[in-house]
Amino acid sequence: MAQIVGIIQVKGGVGRSTIATNLAAILSLKKPTALIDCDLPQGTSASWYAVRQTEVPQKNLTLATARNHRELVSLAGELVRDHRYLIIDGPPRIAEMTRAILVMSTLCLVPLGASAAEIWSTADLLGTIEEARRLAHHVDARIVWNRFRGQTREAQELSEAARQELGLRELTARLGYRVAYSEALARGLSVDEWLDRTAHAEMRALADEVKQILKEKRK
Amino acid sequence: MTRPKTKPPIRKPVFDEATALRFAAASASATTDVPAPPAAAASPGAPADAAGDPDRVSVTLHLKRETIARIQGESARKGKSLAQVVDKLVAKHLSKH
Numbered sequence: 001m002a003q004i005v006g007i008i009q010v011k012g013g014v015g016r017s018t019i020a021t022n023l024a025a026i027l028s029l030k031k032p033t034a035l036i037d038c039d040l041p042q043g044t045s046a047s048w049y050a051v052r053q054t055e056v057p058q059k060n061l062t063l064a065t066a067r068n069h070r071e072l073v074s075l076a077g078e079l080v081r082d083h084r085y086l087i088i089d090g091p092p093r094i095a096e097m098t099r100a101i102l103v104m105s106t107l108c109l110v111p112l113g114a115s116a117a118e119i120w121s122t123a124d125l126l127g128t129i130e131e132a133r134r135l136a137h138h139v140d141a142r143i144v145w146n147r148f149r150g151q152t153r154e155a156q157e158l159s160e161a162a163r164q165e166l167g168l169r170e171l172t173a174r175l176g177y178r179v180a181y182s183e184a185l186a187r188g189l190s191v192d193e194w195l196d197r198t199a200h201a202e203m204r205a206l207a208d209e210v211k212q213i214l215k216e217k218r219k
Numbered sequence: 220m221t222r223p224k225t226k227p228p229i230r231k232p233v234f235d236e237a238t239a240l241r242f243a244a245a246s247a248s249a250t251t252d253v254p255a256p257p258a259a260a261a262s263p264g265a266p267a268d269a270a271g272d273p274d275r276v277s278v279t280l281h282l283k284r285e286t287i288a289r290i291q292g293e294s295a296r297k298g299k300s301l302a303q304v305v306d307k308l309v310a311k312h313l314s315k316h
Contacts, residue, residue: 002233069243073236080233100243104234128246131279135242136235 002080003214005087006105008141011121012092015111015146017044018181019206020089025052025190026207028061031084037065038072038090038097044185045089051188069100076104085214094128102132106217107210108141110168114148114155119162126166140217143170144206147177173206175199245279275302 005023007016017039024035024045037045049063064079066072072088079086090101102108110125112118122143132139143166149155163170175181180196191199282290294304 004233070240073239073243076234077236094246096243096246099246100239103239103242106233131245132242136238 001218002083003085003106003217004076004080004104005085005210005214006090006101006108007088007111008090008098008101008108008125009111009118009121010092010094010098010125011118014092014113014118014121015144015175015181016092017048017089018185019109019111019144019146019175020087021045021048021185022181022190022192022203023207023210024061024085024087026192026203027085027087027211028059030060032060032062032082033085033087034062034064034079034083036072036075036079036086036088037063038088038101039092040065040067048185048188051186053188055188056193066097069096072097072100073104094125098125099128099132102129102139102141103136106138106140107213108139109144109171109210110141111146112143112162113146114158114162116158119158119165122162122166122168126168129168140213141168142213143168145170145174148174149177150174171206171209173202173209175202175206178202 007020007023009016017037020035020037021044024033027033035045035049037043037049039045043065046063046065049061052058052061062079062083064075066075076086076088088101088105091097108129110122112122129139129141143162145159148159176198178191178196178199180191180194180199184191184194184199187194191203194200290301290304294301297304
């Protein structure tokens, strides 16, 4: 049975496409995976895939794009038939598309940096998540800390404050503030295929945790 | 005329398409959840519609029917729109804190 992972966040530039592309690349190593880019016309994931096709032979990874929520629902309905995972890169706003992703996804990841602006924007998203939960009890949205500078006091204080304020569960795996993520993305690669071993380990840990959560949800 | 016999689907649907579409569409109709009283349209100085005023945003509030009825009653009594009444009440309350 296919499982859907939605990457959503209201604010732009928080790392949705970075997480979506890396997760799609790693999951597709073993299982057929579809990456759906819903952030058009920006289309970062779609551009990444286009570059990737010239770099790495694509065996298990396919790309699709959706311009509105109806197209997304219809597309996902077709892709779940022959893919094990669907990774949806959402748009940077609370629109019909984001609402559809929330309800469709087995697991929603909410990338968040330890900055006040990003935490404020996530607070805006909370109401929609609660609303979705009332309609569909399976809705599971969890924070993924991105560009996290764990050694700084500000990051520690902000993440603690966000934990209390937002009340969302969070993944144990955290992504650090590393240039390797943007370098790999620009080359159509996952950070797993790039040079920085620390980034490699971070993303592998994230993918492993996501797989574990999805495995528990299959039971 | 009978339909041709087909195999029943054995795979559990991954997600409910109808629910996803319904929830997504709900955001588009959020401002129509509570109809404005007739007095609002005729009242002078009523605020512009949220869609036309960049300073106003639309939110969906799930209130008790009783509360909505009270707001509607107050809005009819004052000849103001629901948004104006709610705006004033919230501003009045928040200013105390």
